[in-house]
Amino acid sequence: MIAVQGLSKSFGDKTVLDRIDLSVAPGESLCVIGQSGMGKSVLLKCILGMVAPDAGQILWQDRPLDGARRAEFMQQFGMLFQGGALFDSLSVWQNVAFRLRQQMPDQQARRIAIDKLARVGLAAETADLMPAQLSGGMAKRVALARAIAADPRVIFFDEPTTGLDPIRARRINDLIRGIVRSTGATAITITHDMESVRSIGDRVALLQQGRIAWQGPVSRMDAAPELAEFLGHAPQ
Numbered sequence: 001m002i003a004v005q006g007l008s009k010s011f012g013d014k015t016v017l018d019r020i021d022l023s024v025a026p027g028e029s030l031c032v033i034g035q036s037g038m039g040k041s042v043l044l045k046c047i048l049g050m051v052a053p054d055a056g057q058i059l060w061q062d063r064p065l066d067g068a069r070r071a072e073f074m075q076q077f078g079m080l081f082q083g084g085a086l087f088d089s090l091s092v093w094q095n096v097a098f099r100l101r102q103q104m105p106d107q108q109a110r111r112i113a114i115d116k117l118a119r120v121g122l123a124a125e126t127a128d129l130m131p132a133q134l135s136g137g138m139a140k141r142v143a144l145a146r147a148i149a150a151d152p153r154v155i156f157f158d159e160p161t162t163g164l165d166p167i168r169a170r171r172i173n174d175l176i177r178g179i180v181r182s183t184g185a186t187a188i189t190i191t192h193d194m195e196s197v198r199s200i201g202d203r204v205a206l207l208q209q210g211r212i213a214w215q216g217p218v219s220r221m222d223a224a225p226e227l228a229e230f231l232g233h234a235p236q
């Protein structure tokens with residue numbers, strides 16, 4: 001379980017996160033939505049230890065995520081970066097196996113990479129291509145394969161459908177849903193895309209003015225007045 005307790009962060013006199021409480025149960029998929037600039041990335045960076053909060057703490061399995069526990073946590077998480085963020089100078093399989101190669105011989109890492117590429121619908125021949133040779137949808141799949149390469153127990157998806165047309169976005173959402181369900185991983189997704197929320201999420205949290213303005217099961221979001229603006233319709 002991952003929990004955020006009383007998390008606050010300001011930059012200068014701008015309060016971005018204001019005593020945020022949020023938790024994700026093991027195997028649960030939480031989507032965090034919010035307008036641009038509302039602090040979704042800052043929240044993610046605080047969870048990942050890339051930004052130090054002014055107050056509050058992150059708990060993992062009911063204990064503060066600090067020191068040695070953070071190192072252990074980092075071994076068990078995977079991340080799909082916004083925009084994919086593939087390393088241009090590395091081939092597809094080297095991108096997918098980036099972390100694995102620090103732990104095992106290349107031959108074994110390559111085999112796992114090809115297996116993960118198959119999991120996201122890419123043929124083995126893709127393994128030796130360079131990122132510049134990939135279409136946007138393929139690059140996203142490669143980034144997804146990299147996120148799951150080490151069989152993480154916790155996966156973060158940062159804007160997974162950004163830059164994709166609706167058909168490709170739907171395919172990525174379907175893939176993510178399949179991966180999250182079949183691996184039983186805990187998932188936290190940051191997104192603007194309500195189709196992603198419907199497809200991937202069990203629960204959704206709306207970040208607004210530094211606070212969680214609404215959170216609840218995806219099945220109840222259509223009735224939430226707080227979400228009407230995102231859903232593009234009046235509450236049903």
Ligand SMILES: Nc1ncnc2c1ncn2[C@@H]1O[C@H](COP(=O)(O)OP(=O)(O)OP(=O)(O)O)[C@@H](O)[C@H]1O
Binds near residue numbers: 016037038043
């Ligand atoms: N290192 C920083 N220094 C100063 N201000 C920052 C820093 N990082 C983020 N901010 C500010 O915090 C606010 C929230 O930014 P954040 O990137 O978390 O928004 P977001 O909700 O992820 O937006 P988007 O959906 O556009 O990615 C913004 O006003 C941003 O300018």
